Amino acid sequence: MTEERKLRLIGTPFRRVDGRAKVTGRTLFADDLHFPRTAWVKLVRSTVPHARIKSIDCSSALAMKGVLGTLVGEELPDSFGILPVSEDEHALAIDTVRFVGDPVVAVAAVSEDIAHAAALAVNVEYEILATVPDFDAALKTPEPRIHDYGDEGNLHKKISMEFGDIDDGMAQADTVLEDTFYYEGNNHLALEQHASIAVAEDDDRVTLYSSTQTPHYVHRALIKTLGLPPARIRVIACSNGGGFGGKTDPFNHEIVIAKMALKLGRPVKIALTREEVFYCHRGRHPALMHIRTGFTKDGAMTAQHLRTAIDGGAYGSYGVASTYYTGALQTTTYRLPNYRFDGARAFTNKPPCGPKRGHGTPQPRFAFEVHLDKAAHVLGIDPAELRLRNLVPADTITANWLQIGTTGLRECIEAVTAGSNWKERYGKLPPGRGLGLACSAYMCGAGLPIYWNHMPQSGVQLQLDRSGCVAVFCGETEIGQGSDSVLAAIVAEILGIDLKDIRLCVADTDLTPVDLGSYSSRVTLMMGQAALQAAEKARAMIAETVAEHLEVPADTLVFADRRVFRADDPEHGLNFNEAVVVAESRFGTLGTTGSYIPPRAPGRYRGSGVGPSPTYSYTAAVIEVAVDADTGLYNVEHVWCAHDIGRAINPVLALGQIEGSIYMGLGEATMEEQVFRRLPKRLSPALVHKMPSMLEYKSPGFHDMPGMTSYLIETADERGPFGAKEVGQGPLLPVLPALANAIFDAVGVRVDQVPIQPENVLTALQAKTAGKDARVGPKKFPSIDYGEVLRVPTPEQGGDGRAVGDPRAQHAGVRSASGTMKDREEALKEHSSATLTTD
Amino acid sequence: MLRLPPIEFVKPRSMQDVLAALTDDPADDEVRLVAAGTDLWPNMKRRHQQAKTVISLMSIPQLRGIETAGGELRVGATTTLTDILRDEIIRARFPAFARAVASISSPPLRNMATLGGNLCIDTRCTYYNQSEEWRRSIDYCLKERGEICWVATKSPRCWAHSASDAAPILCTLGARVKLVSSAGERVIPLAGLYREDGIEYLNKRRDEVLTEILIPADSDSEHCRSTFWKLRRRGSIDFSVLSVAAAVWTDSKGMVTRAAMYLGAVESRPMPVDAMDMLLGKSLGKTLNATLNATLDPTLDPTVGKPSGTAPGEQLIAAIARQAHQIARPLDNTDFTPSWRGKMVEHYAQAALGELAGLPMRRLAPRHGLTVV
């Protein structure tokens, strides 16, 4: 169908629908909204890392002029959390605080200034508990537990699974290599700080406007915590000034102001400071990783064993999924016939980690790609060639049962090696100059929703009338990535109209069909498919009536240039609005819907829910670096990045995502780190964010960006709309390892950790001069009991996707097999059966 | 959003009004001066600097302006950093000063920020430049309300570091400042304005206003060669984690008659490097490039680098750089680790002197955030 039609808009660099408003400052972000009688809320946050709350005294705050009221934890007793398996958060702490920044009290006042002054006047007394600062401490300090649930002590989640037989695989190898890597945590640093405003519409009804990537999940969290029926809560996601995963959880402040608006009967607003954004966090998990891989002489991989230890901070957030993700996508780039993954996540007294661009996968990708670079040197094979020899073929199933779609990784590698003149220059540049290569793959939307259901993950509804305007309703959320433009363009393309003929109504839980939100690179693919379906239905209705009207067969009609006309006789046709009049006269009020449910993944084992995706994107990057051997200072000279996007809906938007990913990747590679200060233990239990400000948390600026050359590789995949795959996250992944590999090429030292500080380079260089191991990085990996290993035969071994001896295997398919969803039995208990359908 | 606490904001009409509003009672911290406030307002929002009344200097036109009297350059205290950068005479005569000013924060901030404010900015420390709530979490510190210096827990003093980029170069050039109070006025060497204490970091009474900065005629590019180097993480915005300002005065034979170097950001005051005296009576090398300074364009990314090859003065340079390393006190209260910053003192001092000696330079790290400016 669409393939045969000539595309007019899709694939062209059309102007974003929200571009003009954004560059002229007319876009309304949440913090721009104001309603009459708006009250301001400020949160009193914990000043201690781990403690029981002894007492809360709000009397001085309440005595201040202009203070309207306070809220404490007991008034919002129900817990919430993005994953049903870890609903461990309270809007305001009840009994226990778990990190410096954990909200305890909310104060409302007639102005933000008074709210802040009053918040400072609230006195909370604490009974201090032992501080658990990092993964190692969590492992060694099972008591006191930060939460009374989780797999063991302060270990939140433990995973162990083996696909095939790694012992067997290692035995077939000529060389077995192992490495330990560390990846520091970091924040999304979206420019817009979280802000929300809640309006009490009338008794017991509240509307929340918020900077959120996931209005649907916020709606669910509000239903749970406010104890109101869904119809009494409306969530509207405003345009987001960037999200990157930092606005995908429901947050304390959203719940608090909704409750406060109901309590006070007036609009209530909160605008977080940058420091508070660092406390909301949900950023990259710090990850310690150990990787061991067997290679044949020719560079084929026979087996890999990956172990990860991630520091989750104080709450669950997406952490269970994050833990799985540190292992799940390892198989998607190169053939790995036998693969074992052990992962663990710890609770610590720090702001909770969660999903940041690449969710859980940049860490093991860094480890894998540097490890491969080392292997290439040991085996004497060019790093690009080593990768080309191992590529995962298109349309195959990996050892851990992921269904691969199209892949353009070969073309990506060819593009960046040609662009950087790799063959002539790699390994041959003068001392201090080097090239590094790395590759990656990423999901185009998570195959499973966050809570158990069989309903569409994205819905789109069209409304057409005689004016010729088309209103498009969808729960999708514009976070700056351009999803509004993609939605409008797909509908405009199918109906042959202009972007200006489209009116969008998005991200409003009262008015728009559910879309799960802007995360996991799912929007273009899932929303796009739903929009395509809805638009095709509308097109068919119009085509049918116009065909009758013009007395021609419907399939000879073309929709283009705001007209519907005969392909063989373009003069013969109707204007689009006339065509709608004909259709409306015939069918009555016109409306269509479209929805998208991802295909069923072949995996049937516990944990197989994390990793599946309709298809995967691929990226390769080469970085050129100049290193100064005396100081360790280095400069990224250029980045070449090629991304297999399937099909670019809008190449300019797509290139923007690649460049943004390179920027973010370089930030993580060179300087960004969310790190904490521990004061001397004998003097203080404090554990504070070292630099919760835009000035001191270092992230590159324009000055610091190198030149970039980006390539779009198009391997259209029928699973995506017009063949499109993702581009929002994947291109970040190869940037970090490519830099580490380039530094090795330049000066012959390994920095097996990120960010790569100039000091690290200097230390490694000094070790090299002294004849010692020319490496900086973690020295050892702790011994962790990951629990009993789940054994899953691979497709090659003739497996059926189930684990060996898994008693639950018989239910597989109707029951959640992933950490991201509750068991079906449990889910059924909690929700009415109407929200669940069996397959 | 972080908000200012309520204050009384006073815009006096005349210098007399300003002075009348100030007292010299050291215990009186209810009144503060503000110029552009790019330092004071953030500090007050975080509440580690407090005041009931804030007196603006921006409404006094006489405090702003650049003039030359008998070769001496006089810069009014509220002259903005952008004013300074736009001044052709300053760029030609005091290129290293212009380079230092060009390295301060970012263009929008420089459009507001004043030179007087820059010379008086508070010392900085990552345990201190934090919100009220954050500081509560560590029970404050010596500099404000607390009992302990968290950077050096046994230390009786505060080690917050000097943060001004104009200070080291102006000390190097022998600049003086005029301090005015209702009791009268005095002119002191800028180097004497600073104290080795992170809390009481200025030798200035509370009722004194810095009105003017005076740079002597014999410190201009006809009489001396000067330079300024700054180490920071990114290409813009960041404060120095180290700065090196240096100048040498030579006679007609190329012999050094006077030499000075100050280090910024590694102590609570700009640190003088006495070893510069070793240069006196010596020639810095045969390849002196007298035109080097004259062609410095401070608004452009300057040629950055370090000496390569050998020259007669190089051993001397190395010895001075080693001393600079020894006297610097980089501590764990800013970006990067202290040990690495310490090593960089030597490299940067060496590079600055190499530049003055006209040694061939090679580019170190162009365009990157770690650009040496």
Ligand SMILES: Cc1cc2nc3c(=O)[nH]c(=O)nc-3n(C[C@H](O)[C@H](O)[C@H](O)COP(=O)(O)OP(=O)(O)OC[C@H]3O[C@@H](n4cnc5c(N)ncnc54)[C@H](O)[C@@H]3O)c2cc1C
């Ligand atoms: C993001 C950021 C980056 C920065 N980067 C740099 C940098 O790289 N290098 C650098 O040097 N600085 C930097 N600064 C600090 C500051 O902006 C500049 O130093 C600026 O020049 C200060 O001038 P001001 O007029 O704003 O001072 P103000 O904030 O008005 O005053 C600073 C202090 O000096 C006192 N004061 C001001 N004028 C006088 C006077 N005439 N007499 C007596 N006391 C006075 C005030 O009471 C106050 O205590 C940065 C600031 C920010 C916010």
Ligand code: SF4
């Ligand atoms: S140096 Fe010590 S006393 Fe001074 S601000 Fe820092 S922690 Fe506080």
